[in-house]
Amino acid sequence: MCGIVGFIGDGNLQQLEHMMDTIRHRGPDESNTFHDSKTRAWLGHNRLAIIDLKTGRQPMKNEDGSIQVVFNGEIYNHKELRLNLESLGHKFRSHHSDTEVLVHGWEEWGLSLPSKLNGMFAFAILDLRRRELFISRDRFGEKPLYYTLLNNNFMFASESSAFTKHKAFSPTLDTNSLQKFLAYGFLPAPNSIYKGVKKLKHGHWGLLKLQTMKLITRPYWNFKIDSIEPYHNRSSSSLVEELRYLLDQAVHRRLMSDVPVGIFLSGGIDSSSIAAIAKKYTSTQLETFTVGFNETSFDESKYASLVSRHLGSNHHLEILNLEIAKSLTPKIFENMDEPLGDPSLLPTWFLSRLASRHVKVALSGDGADELFAGYDTFSALSLAKIYQTVIPKNANHRLQKLANLLPTSLGNMSLDFKIKCVFKGLHFSADRWNPSWYGPLAPEELTELLEKEVDSEDVYSEAIDLWNSSISNSLVDRSLDYYTNIYLPDNILTKTDRASMQSSLEVRSPFLDFDLVNFIRRLPSKLKYNNGQRKIILKQAVSDLIPSEIIYRKKKGFGIPLLKWLQEMSYINCPPGIIQKNYEKFCQDHISSKTDRRQFLWCCHALNNHYLAQKA
Numbered sequence: 001m002c003g004i005v006g007f008i009g010d011g012n013l014q015q016l017e018h019m020m021d022t023i024r025h026r027g028p029d030e031s032n033t034f035h036d037s038k039t040r041a042w043l044g045h046n047r048l049a050i051i052d053l054k055t056g057r058q059p060m061k062n063e064d065g066s067i068q069v070v071f072n073g074e075i076y077n078h079k080e081l082r083l084n085l086e087s088l089g090h091k092f093r094s095h096h097s098d099t100e101v102l103v104h105g106w107e108e109w110g111l112s113l114p115s116k117l118n119g120m121f122a123f124a125i126l127d128l129r130r131r132e133l134f135i136s137r138d139r140f141g142e143k144p145l146y147y148t149l150l151n152n153n154f155m156f157a158s159e160s161s162a163f164t165k166h167k168a169f170s171p172t173l174d175t176n177s178l179q180k181f182l183a184y185g186f187l188p189a190p191n192s193i194y195k196g197v198k199k200l201k202h203g204h205w206g207l208l209k210l211q212t213m214k215l216i217t218r219p220y221w222n223f224k225i226d227s228i229e230p231y232h233n234r235s236s237s238s239l240v241e242e243l244r245y246l247l248d249q250a251v252h253r254r255l256m257s258d259v260p261v262g263i264f265l266s267g268g269i270d271s272s273s274i275a276a277i278a279k280k281y282t283s284t285q286l287e288t289f290t291v292g293f294n295e296t297s298f299d300e301s302k303y304a305s306l307v308s309r310h311l312g313s314n315h316h317l318e319i320l321n322l323e324i325a326k327s328l329t330p331k332i333f334e335n336m337d338e339p340l341g342d343p344s345l346l347p348t349w350f351l352s353r354l355a356s357r358h359v360k361v362a363l364s365g366d367g368a369d370e371l372f373a374g375y376d377t378f379s380a381l382s383l384a385k386i387y388q389t390v391i392p393k394n395a396n397h398r399l400q401k402l403a404n405l406l407p408t409s410l411g412n413m414s415l416d417f418k419i420k421c422v423f424k425g426l427h428f429s430a431d432r433w434n435p436s437w438y439g440p441l442a443p444e445e446l447t448e449l450l451e452k453e454v455d456s457e458d459v460y461s462e463a464i465d466l467w468n469s470s471i472s473n474s475l476v477d478r479s480l481d482y483y484t485n486i487y488l489p490d491n492i493l494t495k496t497d498r499a500s501m502q503s504s505l506e507v508r509s510p511f512l513d514f515d516l517v518n519f520i521r522r523l524p525s526k527l528k529y530n531n532g533q534r535k536i537i538l539k540q541a542v543s544d545l546i547p548s549e550i551i552y553r554k555k556k557g558f559g560i561p562l563l564k565w566l567q568e569m570s571y572i573n574c575p576p577g578i579i580q581k582n583y584e585k586f587c588q589d590h591i592s593s594k595t596d597r598r599q600f601l602w603c604c605h606a607l608n609n610h611y612l613a614q615k616a
Helices: 013-022 078-087 099-116 160-165 175-184 229-233 236-253 269-280 301-311 322-334 345-356 377-390 393-404 415-425 430-438 443-450 461-468 475-501 514-520 536-541 562-566 583-591 598-615
Strands: 002-008 030-036 041-047 067-075 119-127 132-137 146-150 153-157 197-199 204-209 214-219 261-264 287-292 314-319 361-363 506-508
Touching: 002 013, 002 067, 002 119, 013 030, 013 041, 013 160, 041 067, 041 119, 067 099, 078 099, 099 119, 099 132, 099 204, 146 160, 153 160, 175 430, 175 443, 175 475, 175 598, 236 269, 236 514, 236 536, 261 269, 261 345, 269 301, 269 361, 269 536, 287 301, 287 345, 301 314, 314 345, 322 345, 322 598, 345 475, 377 415, 377 430, 377 475, 415 430, 430 461, 430 475, 461 475, 475 506, 562 598, 583 598
Parallel strands: 261 287, 261 361, 287 314, 361 506
Antiparallel strands: 002 041, 002 153, 030 041, 067 119, 119 132, 132 204, 146 153, 146 197, 204 214
């Protein structure tokens, strides 16, 4: 796991090193650079050494130095690819570096290289013979990659804040991105917080021709629910058996490491399954890590301890309370690169810091909720459809006002919170339900805040386009498409990457294994969600691995006591010059319990700290 930066154009070694300094936390073990004066190309790499500690140094080159690679991530099938490439005549110099597979893979397969890889990755390949720069990102966007093309200068980096250290770049807030951030609670790719900066979308590659400085980007893979006939005709037991085999294989692959590996253990079915399978392939005692809370409805530590005792792991638990949260949040947001409105960023950062004291790699359960329909919103889909059929449109506004009068509970995922969230999106068509249910502000609220018309079709454009491109008519399938293609890469995986890398910890997600995902996306949706039951086939596949109390307990979600903590966090200020006009009114509406604005206030906290960090 590493941090990568580079530019083609004006600049010097000092500027490159300053860019590298901004992401030093991503790779504190070693830093190296490459420069070619003919192409004006500069590459930088900060290394977190995980695989092939001695001969895995980057930038890595081929035999004659005409190809240079900087890479962030892990290629889990690199051994198979190496054997394939060796059989084709390629000579490897490293002992077992997965990076060198990219060097020779580019020589052999060119633009087809990313489709051969099973892993998490963001990389750049400089081909001096062809005078090209090739960039690519993994299928789900576990690893980030930003780029910008300004005044004949092309820059790329693991984090966009690196660009602020180059003289050709002047950071300017993108107002369109601001609207999307306050609507989604995160920034959907290719949007970024800065004008002129884009995220390379997950499952995409980009090719820059150095002679013309023209960049083209193309998808090499996209996640689509594609339930096919053979899977409908197979017995349930055979599908369960195959799922179990593929999950075992995915976990085993992600234990590949030359340094210690641990497990994020929440006490839910996802992480508990990962831990139980990992135990089978671990010769030493398993290391597990959990964050607890003093507030009972948010605390899952007793379930994590139950799983730990069941597996016999060496368990590490720390309690996250308000005082710790107050001291940590400014630092976390200041180093977040771009604002993120997901409050679970805080416990994820806290958990990563705990784990990093003991291991350099941790496995997580990320991806299971999105692939197996684990969210509460799946239960709301059929009710929302019935509601829109029987309730006149002009009555929705009055009913929403009534819902907002419900007393606000401080508990985790309380009934009043769910009702208010659902009503927020019910006046929209189905293609806007999912982003509006989880988003901080609806478009009409954004219009009031910003005092300018904000259209739902513009602000939710990514979700709408994805919904309309679905090949399925099922509300469940189309929602799965949304969560796997937008919510997972741009919120969940972004949160995990930034939180973990601030502690120089690599986090791996077995549920996102390519072979496993290709199987899951073809399963009938009734095996994932049916009559209010979620993750049906996953529960069947791991029923013998973990206690039944874990498999069938109610989902909590990895949240924090945000509403209670916000009441005592007096330093949540409005970002200067961004949304000042109606900010006080929105705050007062929240304080007076007229409207629950907890998510909006948290987003403002993220924006404010990002603004202050950039001004520092």
